[in-house]
Amino acid sequence: MTEDILRISIEPGDNGYERLIALGVPHERAKDWACLGPKMHATLWINGPVGVWEVHRELSAHLRIAGWTLLCSGKDASDDEQLVRLCEIVAELSDDMRSRGFPLIKADSWADEGVFVDVLRSSGFEQVTINGNPHPIENDRDYSHSGWLFWNPDYEPEATNLMIPAYEHQKTEFTCGPASALMTLGEIEGDPHTDFVNELNLWRQATYSGGVGHFGLASALADHGAQVEVLVTTTQPIVGVSKTTMLGKRARVALHHEHMVRARELGVTSQVRELSVEDITSALESGKHVIALVDLAPLNGEDTPHWLLIWGRVGDFLLMHDPWYDEEFGETWVETYVQPLHTRDLWEAAQWADDTHERALLSVRTSR
Numbered sequence: 001m002t003e004d005i006l007r008i009s010i011e012p013g014d015n016g017y018e019r020l021i022a023l024g025v026p027h028e029r030a031k032d033w034a035c036l037g038p039k040m041h042a043t044l045w046i047n048g049p050v051g052v053w054e055v056h057r058e059l060s061a062h063l064r065i066a067g068w069t070l071l072c073s074g075k076d077a078s079d080d081e082q083l084v085r086l087c088e089i090v091a092e093l094s095d096d097m098r099s100r101g102f103p104l105i106k107a108d109s110w111a112d113e114g115v116f117v118d119v120l121r122s123s124g125f126e127q128v129t130i131n132g133n134p135h136p137i138e139n140d141r142d143y144s145h146s147g148w149l150f151w152n153p154d155y156e157p158e159a160t161n162l163m164i165p166a167y168e169h170q171k172t173e174f175t176c177g178p179a180s181a182l183m184t185l186g187e188i189e190g191d192p193h194t195d196f197v198n199e200l201n202l203w204r205q206a207t208y209s210g211g212v213g214h215f216g217l218a219s220a221l222a223d224h225g226a227q228v229e230v231l232v233t234t235t236q237p238i239v240g241v242s243k244t245t246m247l248g249k250r251a252r253v254a255l256h257h258e259h260m261v262r263a264r265e266l267g268v269t270s271q272v273r274e275l276s277v278e279d280i281t282s283a284l285e286s287g288k289h290v291i292a293l294v295d296l297a298p299l300n301g302e303d304t305p306h307w308l309l310i311w312g313r314v315g316d317f318l319l320m321h322d323p324w325y326d327e328e329f330g331e332t333w334v335e336t337y338v339q340p341l342h343t344r345d346l347w348e349a350a351q352w353a354d355d356t357h358e359r360a361l362l363s364v365r366t367s368r
Helices: 016-022 027-033 079-100 114-122 153-160 176-185 192-206 214-223 249-265 278-285 343-349
Strands: 006-010 040-047 050-057 062-070 104-110 145-151 227-232 269-272 289-295 305-314 317-321 339-342 360-365
Touching: 006 016, 016 027, 027 050, 027 062, 040 079, 050 079, 062 079, 079 104, 079 114, 104 114, 145 153, 153 305, 176 192, 176 214, 176 289, 176 305, 192 214, 214 227, 214 249, 214 360, 278 289, 278 305, 278 317, 278 343, 278 360, 289 343, 317 343, 339 343
Parallel strands: 062 104, 227 269
Antiparallel strands: 006 040, 040 050, 050 062, 104 145, 227 360, 289 305, 289 360, 305 317, 317 339
16 A cells, blocks of 8 residues: 555544544535445545545445545645546555455546546546436436446456446335336336336336335336246235335235236246245346345345345356435445445345345346
8 A cells, every 4th residue: 555545434423524624625525425324434545635535335345436635735736746646546446446355446527527537547447338317307417427437357357248237216215126127128218207207107017005016016027028037935915014005904915916916917937935145146147137125224224125136246246236326425326336245245135024034036037
């Protein structure tokens, strides 16, 4: 590690704003960077007059450079010095990524960050040409924002042949399943309003309690031409069983049964048994995607059932698109796009408990 570079960990709720200000981070940057979710890990890297903010979810097996700044003491630093200092930090971050055995490092950039963009390019990062629609419907699209990826050379042979699906940011708090379905179907238009309509159409087919059930989601996928197998640990509904919803339990069970019948009519197959992580890896090895039901709590701290798309694997890591990211905590789509999790961590999260702990996986093959 370059002798002059400091690494300072900032924990959620750790008087982050005050600590960043004391370290020389300008007010606006400190205010934004101090907004950390409960499952986020952040580090300020300082090299002379330059500070770089690296932050990622605790279980994410990547590093993410979320921003950089001239510290208050470095306002007179020349462009050349900024370039050199930034290059040194990015090189150290890349070495840190390799030493941890992570598959990749990511970065966010904005249009006015010419020096930083030059550093990323010269360091081997590739700018993401986003295929899909990573934007919330509430906000205007931010064309000034870009995402960057740099793969760990140790994983490059595996990463070279990856077919990365389109990415969709779910447009509501309850359409994670439909957003995951759109991603594996490849039916994302790239327009927030169009995709909002598409998500809701799929949601209407799949829901029985606000969120979506596994057979409802399977039916919606099959209705769009996908071959789907449901792997599940119970014959009963899993999502929305005991918590308050608009429908009573009997009504949810009745709709769950109707979804099962509809799924069979559409050619969906199913297995009810104990599941293992090999059910995911074997599906990926046969060229399928997996839509998995997870508990979001270990991923971002929210205790809620959630659907996400698992589409690839490198080494001991599963690659996924999580359709949900937390803007209020400084996250962008770069965090949850091509998001690697260690196989054991994702499997531990891939269950939901209302009354009992259950698992549900949808193995999906499409024409894409």
